[in-house]
Amino acid sequence: MTPNSERFLSDLHQLRTFGAAGVGKGVIRPAYSDADIAARAWLADRMRAAGLTVQQDPVGNLFGLAEGRSLLLGSHSDSQPEGGWLDGALGVIAALEIARTCRENGRPAVSVVSFQDEEGRFGVTTGSAVWSGQIDLSLADTLTDHDGVTFAEARAPLAAGAGDFVDPAQFTGFVEMHIEQGPALDVADEQIGVVTDIVGIRDMRLTFDGRQNHAGTTPMQLRRDAFQAVSAFNTAINGRFQHVVSPRTVWTIGHVALHPNASSIVPGRATFSMQWRDGDADRLARMEAIIRTTAQEVADTGGLGLSFGPLLGLEPVAMDAALRTALEAAAERVAPGRWRAMPSGALHDATNVARLLPVAMLFVPSIKGISHAFDEDTDEDDLVAGLSVLARAVTDLDQDRA
Amino acid sequence: MTPNSERFLSDLHQLRTFGAAGVGKGVIRPAYSDADIAARAWLADRMRAAGLTVQQDPVGNLFGLAEGRSLLLGSHSDSQPEGGWLDGALGVIAALEIARTCRENGRPAVSVVSFQDEEGRFGVTTGSAVWSGQIDLSLADTLTDHDGVTFAEARAPLAAGAGDFVDPAQFTGFVEMHIEQGPALDVADEQIGVVTDIVGIRDMRLTFDGRQNHAGTTPMQLRRDAFQAVSAFNTAINGRFQHVVSPRTVWTIGHVALHPNASSIVPGRATFSMQWRDGDADRLARMEAIIRTTAQEVADTGGLGLSFGPLLGLEPVAMDAALRTALEAAAERVAPGRWRAMPSGALHDATNVARLLPVAMLFVPSIKGISHAFDEDTDEDDLVAGLSVLARAVTDLDQDRA
Numbered sequence: 001m002t003p004n005s006e007r008f009l010s011d012l013h014q015l016r017t018f019g020a021a022g023v024g025k026g027v028i029r030p031a032y033s034d035a036d037i038a039a040r041a042w043l044a045d046r047m048r049a050a051g052l053t054v055q056q057d058p059v060g061n062l063f064g065l066a067e068g069r070s071l072l073l074g075s076h077s078d079s080q081p082e083g084g085w086l087d088g089a090l091g092v093i094a095a096l097e098i099a100r101t102c103r104e105n106g107r108p109a110v111s112v113v114s115f116q117d118e119e120g121r122f123g124v125t126t127g128s129a130v131w132s133g134q135i136d137l138s139l140a141d142t143l144t145d146h147d148g149v150t151f152a153e154a155r156a157p158l159a160a161g162a163g164d165f166v167d168p169a170q171f172t173g174f175v176e177m178h179i180e181q182g183p184a185l186d187v188a189d190e191q192i193g194v195v196t197d198i199v200g201i202r203d204m205r206l207t208f209d210g211r212q213n214h215a216g217t218t219p220m221q222l223r224r225d226a227f228q229a230v231s232a233f234n235t236a237i238n239g240r241f242q243h244v245v246s247p248r249t250v251w252t253i254g255h256v257a258l259h260p261n262a263s264s265i266v267p268g269r270a271t272f273s274m275q276w277r278d279g280d281a282d283r284l285a286r287m288e289a290i291i292r293t294t295a296q297e298v299a300d301t302g303g304l305g306l307s308f309g310p311l312l313g314l315e316p317v318a319m320d321a322a323l324r325t326a327l328e329a330a331a332e333r334v335a336p337g338r339w340r341a342m343p344s345g346a347l348h349d350a351t352n353v354a355r356l357l358p359v360a361m362l363f364v365p366s367i368k369g370i371s372h373a374f375d376e377d378t379d380e381d382d383l384v385a386g387l388s389v390l391a392r393a394v395t396d397l398d399q400d401r402a
Numbered sequence: 403m404t405p406n407s408e409r410f411l412s413d414l415h416q417l418r419t420f421g422a423a424g425v426g427k428g429v430i431r432p433a434y435s436d437a438d439i440a441a442r443a444w445l446a447d448r449m450r451a452a453g454l455t456v457q458q459d460p461v462g463n464l465f466g467l468a469e470g471r472s473l474l475l476g477s478h479s480d481s482q483p484e485g486g487w488l489d490g491a492l493g494v495i496a497a498l499e500i501a502r503t504c505r506e507n508g509r510p511a512v513s514v515v516s517f518q519d520e521e522g523r524f525g526v527t528t529g530s531a532v533w534s535g536q537i538d539l540s541l542a543d544t545l546t547d548h549d550g551v552t553f554a555e556a557r558a559p560l561a562a563g564a565g566d567f568v569d570p571a572q573f574t575g576f577v578e579m580h581i582e583q584g585p586a587l588d589v590a591d592e593q594i595g596v597v598t599d600i601v602g603i604r605d606m607r608l609t610f611d612g613r614q615n616h617a618g619t620t621p622m623q624l625r626r627d628a629f630q631a632v633s634a635f636n637t638a639i640n641g642r643f644q645h646v647v648s649p650r651t652v653w654t655i656g657h658v659a660l661h662p663n664a665s666s667i668v669p670g671r672a673t674f675s676m677q678w679r680d681g682d683a684d685r686l687a688r689m690e691a692i693i694r695t696t697a698q699e700v701a702d703t704g705g706l707g708l709s710f711g712p713l714l715g716l717e718p719v720a721m722d723a724a725l726r727t728a729l730e731a732a733a734e735r736v737a738p739g740r741w742r743a744m745p746s747g748a749l750h751d752a753t754n755v756a757r758l759l760p761v762a763m764l765f766v767p768s769i770k771g772i773s774h775a776f777d778e779d780t781d782e783d784d785l786v787a788g789l790s791v792l793a794r795a796v797t798d799l800d801q802d803r804a
Contacts, residue, residue: 182620184621214773222589231636235637247621250618252617253630254664254668255664256658262675266656369615
């Protein structure tokens with residue numbers, strides 16, 4: 001079974017005309033915008049033309065359903081406020097191309113989905129979160145965007161054309177193809193990443209309370225400088241984490257707020273974010289213990305107060321072994337020696353869908369690791385390689401079942 | 403010659419009724435406010451009552467002049483927007499008490515000054531800066547406060563009562579008594595600090611330019627994290643400074659601004675302040691060299707860009723040896739074993755006056771090192787000890803000359 005790569009690329013370029021930014025290939029197609037609605041109407045037509053039954057659910061998730069039990073492929077077609085042409089769109093159009101190739105070949109049965117608001121105008125991966133039961137619709141309806149519009153208001157215009165929520169029991173699994181959004185494949189000149197797991201996230205705000213003082217008259221040994229505490233904490237955890245982390249673990253201090261934040265005043269208070277991600281929940285917990293212990297040691301040593309904000313967390317999601325094995329075998333045939341197994345450091349709809357179905361993910365490179373920007377791009381050879389891996393894996397899974 | 407400590411304390415408490423904050427002994431008496439103008443009118447009356455000739459100059463510096471050549475004592479009577487009762491006021495009222503005691507004893511000749519806007523509503527130590535020629539009056543007139551009022555507008559209402567600038571040639575030297583505004587004397591349970599020098603200040607803004615990236619998908623080894631650069635820089639200079647600094651050197655990173663400053667994004671840019679103070683200009687220069695070298699090393703190691711803002715600086719000012727010796731001898735008699743020679747980490751009017759005259763300074767303790775706050779305070783025993791040191795030094799200097 002060979003998908004039509006020209007038709008695939010043509011549709012992918014067609015999709016980026018909806019909400020075209022006029023800057024490179026960039027798009028402005030946030031969830032429920034006119035451009036997003038128009039793009040979904042076009043997608044629905046393409047699904048029908050491929051012989052699929054179109055069903056849009058009450059929150060705007062758009063399904064193109066095959067008859068009977070089927071594998072579900074897809075991603076999302078909404079974009080960031082300033083987004084690239086491939087983030088989400090790639091997985092949707094690849095799914096469409098595989099589904100119609102399968103229809104043309106008579107089998108296997110493949111359905112297509114474009115989830116709504118993956119980019120989080122309202123929540124985080126809102127459409128798939130509601131479909132999967134990760135959050136209740138009644139709660140989601142109260143979420144607001146930056147302009148104060150509620151999710152309920154945004155989805156109301158869709159009501160006329162909306163059907164029920166799609167029954168997940170008809171699907172055997174979910175595979176999402178996506179750009180990597182990081183630099184690993186591009187740096188290594190590889191074409192394919194087969195995702196092992198979507199990493200878990202921990203995020204916590206810490207505050208050191210020292211003593212605000214005159215930067216001229218306060219001797220160094222009498223200072224309780226909150227910025228010095230942040231720096232000491234950072235240096236210490238960087239060292240201690242080395243005994244715990246894998247090469248794929250990441251951690252970030254991305255937000256720092258000093259008070260009063262003036263050059264002539266010893267900082268009296270520092271609030272900062274600590275975020276860490278890994279595919280292993282045990283490792284996330286060991287890192288949390290190091291963070292709490294180290295912060296307390298720094299506070300005690302320097303005579304500062306310490307407070308921890310609430311720990312926000314999303315659990316790691318392991319990919320389904322059978323789906324992943326099929327993707328790996330296909331990757332080795334399509335791109336021998338030029339693929340890798342790798343975690344996803346970013347969240348995806350697959351995180352939610354894993355509550356309902358076996359899931360797997362496939363990455364293609366992001367040039368220079370850029371995404372969520374107009375200049376997000378991928379070589380077309382790599383896009384087609386990803387499509388080929390998906391087609392082979394779908395065929396192999398069907399043969400295993402047959 | 404023995405000053406009248408009760409009269410001294412009484413006047414000091416009287417002065418704090420002008421602009422009383424109603425919180426502890428705190429005052430709200432910024433330069434040119436109604437409270438400040440009223441306080442200066444009262445001070446002028448007190449100067450006249452002490453037999454001094456009052457002369458207010460065009461910017462509001464208020465002098466009480468003795469006849470012929472005299473020593474000048476004083477400080478400032480304006481306050482911070484939320485200030486303490488002693489900052490500046492102490493030096494002015496001590497000068498008044500010494501001057502009238504001298505008049506009562508027939509000698510020596512002592513003049514008094516309360517400089518205007520030491521606290522920098524418009525500039526920095528504005529009144530003494532203009533008098534000393536540190537800045538031109540025409541330039542000072544263009545300075546604005548936070549509400550957009552110009553210095554020219556603020557001083558205009560004084561024009562009717564203003565005389566010329568006072569000729570500094572009539573003064574033999576300037577001695578300023580002041581609260582320490584730091585914790586050194588209070589921590590050591592000492593009563594008197596004799597200032598060796600007013601430290602010089604260097605202040606510079608540095609910027610590391612890294613690469614803004616996704617905190618989930620960007621591996622640690624591929625990051626160019628601007629916050630990590632600030633932390634590495636801070637750790638490195640703290641170590642390297644140990645080979646250069648004295649126990650009295652201070653340095654501060656008081657301002658940090660990350661971009662975009664979000665917990666899920668690797669910081670792409672960090673701008674931060676680096677301020678350092680010391681009494682030795684050579685040491686300040688050696689520290690600057692360490693700062694520049696270390697920042698460049700951190701930038702080169704991490705693949706970041708680096709830029710330095712302009713270096714702002716005020717040179718250290720050494721106190722006059724003869725005046726300082728007289729203060730030290732008097733301190734040892736008044737508070738044997740309970741005084742120290744020490745630098746001033748804060749700026750004072752004496753910095754400017756040093757352009758015109760030999761200067762010296764005397765500190766009394768600040769309880770818990772607190773100043774620029776309503777709860778700024780000093781034991782009255784220590785206030786009186788400072789007055790006694792000043793009186794003895796003035797007498798000794800007169801006898802040396804005689």
